[in-house]
Amino acid sequence: MELSSVSGIKVAVVGCGHGELDTIYATLEVECEAKGFPLSDLDFLIICGDFQAIRNELDLNCMSVPHKYRKLGDFHKYYSGAAQAPVLTIVVGGNHEASNYLFELYHGGWLAPNIYYLGAAGVVRYGPWRIAGISGIYNPRNYHKPHSERLPYDRDDIRSVYHVREYDVERLLLLRSPVEIALSHDWPAWVELFGEHEKLFAAKPHFLASALGDSLGSKPSTELLGHLRPSYWFSGHMHVKFSATVEIGEGLGINDVLRLLDDVPDKLKPILPRPSVKGKTPTASLSATKTEFLALDKVGSPTFQWLEVRDLECSPRADSAAPSPKGTGTGKFSLTYDEEWLAVTRACASGLRIADPETLVVAPSTTAMTKVSAASVDKERKWVRESIVEKGLLTIPLNFTAHAPVHSPDLAVVPNMQPLEYPNQQTAQFCELLQIPDKFTL
Numbered sequence: 001m002e003l004s005s006v007s008g009i010k011v012a013v014v015g016c017g018h019g020e021l022d023t024i025y026a027t028l029e030v031e032c033e034a035k036g037f038p039l040s041d042l043d044f045l046i047i048c049g050d051f052q053a054i055r056n057e058l059d060l061n062c063m064s065v066p067h068k069y070r071k072l073g074d075f076h077k078y079y080s081g082a083a084q085a086p087v088l089t090i091v092v093g094g095n096h097e098a099s100n101y102l103f104e105l106y107h108g109g110w111l112a113p114n115i116y117y118l119g120a121a122g123v124v125r126y127g128p129w130r131i132a133g134i135s136g137i138y139n140p141r142n143y144h145k146p147h148s149e150r151l152p153y154d155r156d157d158i159r160s161v162y163h164v165r166e167y168d169v170e171r172l173l174l175l176r177s178p179v180e181i182a183l184s185h186d187w188p189a190w191v192e193l194f195g196e197h198e199k200l201f202a203a204k205p206h207f208l209a210s211a212l213g214d215s216l217g218s219k220p221s222t223e224l225l226g227h228l229r230p231s232y233w234f235s236g237h238m239h240v241k242f243s244a245t246v247e248i249g250e251g252l253g254i255n256d257v258l259r260l261l262d263d264v265p266d267k268l269k270p271i272l273p274r275p276s277v278k279g280k281t282p283t284a285s286l287s288a289t290k291t292e293f294l295a296l297d298k299v300g301s302p303t304f305q306w307l308e309v310r311d312l313e314c315s316p317r318a319d320s321a322a323p324s325p326k327g328t329g330t331g332k333f334s335l336t337y338d339e340e341w342l343a344v345t346r347a348c349a350s351g352l353r354i355a356d357p358e359t360l361v362v363a364p365s366t367t368a369m370t371k372v373s374a375a376s377v378d379k380e381r382k383w384v385r386e387s388i389v390e391k392g393l394l395t396i397p398l399n400f401t402a403h404a405p406v407h408s409p410d411l412a413v414v415p416n417m418q419p420l421e422y423p424n425q426q427t428a429q430f431c432e433l434l435q436i437p438d439k440f441t442l
C-alpha cells in the first residue's frame, strides 16, 4: 500500500474485552461480512481495556476481581498458540487485568502473536497513523506515586497497580506532533458534557451522581485530550455506548475547552472545577479541531453495543520529520515504533521510579520530570533517528515468546497464591534498543 493511496483505514473498536476473545473475533467476522468485506480487510481491532490477558491460574490471582467472578477466559489459548488472533489487535489496560503480565510489558509489547499492548502509556504507528494509549484508571490517591507494586502483590497492590500514574501522563504531554487515535479505559472527565448527557444521566442516574461528586472520568485523560487533540478517542469502562464530539479551536487548551461548555447542566455549573494545566500549551502542529469520542459497552452485553466497525477518515497529518514505514505487500502496514515517543521515553528514562525487585524499595529518581524539556526530547530524537530509524529498526519486532507457564488443568493453585515474576524478553530487548536501564527484568 503506497502512502499516497491511503485515504482511510478500516478499524473495529470494542469497549471492555473481559477475556472473551473467541466471542470478539467470531462476532467481528460476522460484522465485517455484514458490511460487505472480509475480516482480512480490517486494518486492526482496538480493545479499550479490561482485556484480561490471563495466561494461567496464577495470573488470575493478580486480577482485581472478587473470587466468584474470576474466570480464566479465552486468552490463554492465544498465549499458548492453540488459537490465533485473526486480525492485528491493539489494547490498553483497564482495572480488571492480569496486572502482573501488563507490568512485565510496561513499555508495551506483544501479549500474544498479533495482540499488541500499548504499555502503561505508549504511542505506535500504523503507517502514517499514530495511536496513543494510556492504561489503567484514574485514582487521585495514587496518581503522584511511583510504580511501587511488585510481586507478590498484597491486597492493596492488586488494586493500586492499575491506577494511572502522573509520570506516564507527563510523558504523553511531552508529545508535540499530532496523534490520530487515542485510547483510554476510563473516559476523559467531563467528556459526557459534549454529547447527549441528559439522556445518559437519565438512563444511568449513578453517572449523574458521580458527575455531581466530580468523580466521573479521568482528569488526566481530559488534559491529554486537550493537549493531543486526536481525531478519535475511544474508551470502555462505563459499560455503555456513548458518543460525543469535542470541538476545540486553534491554539486552545483544556481551560478553554471547559469554557466552551455552554450546555453544562445548571446543576453542574457551580461545581465544575477548572483544572490547571501546567503551562504545556499544545503547539500549532497539534491541529485537530474536533475529537470524536466513542465509548462502547462490554463484550456480551445484551445491548450489543460493544463492537463498532468503522472507516476512519482522519487524513494522516504525517510530520515530515518522521519516516513513513513501507507497506508490507499485504495491503497492511507493520506496526512500528514512534520516533518521537522513543525520544520521550529516553528523555524520561531516569525519572522512572519502580520498586527494586529484590528489596521492593523505590529508589529516588535522578531526574525530576519537570526538568524534561522540549529541548531534551529534541536531543534524544536525534539519537533515536541515528541509532534506530536510520538503521531500519523502527518496525516493532515480532519477538513474542510464551515465557510463563501456560494454562494447565493439572496445575494446583491455592486461592490468592501469587506467581513469580517472569522476566520478559521483549522488555529487555526494548530497553536495549533504546539504551535505557531495564528496571523490570530480575
Ligand SMILES: [Zn+2]
Pocket: 016, 050, 236, 237, 239, 298
Ligand atoms: Zn469493563
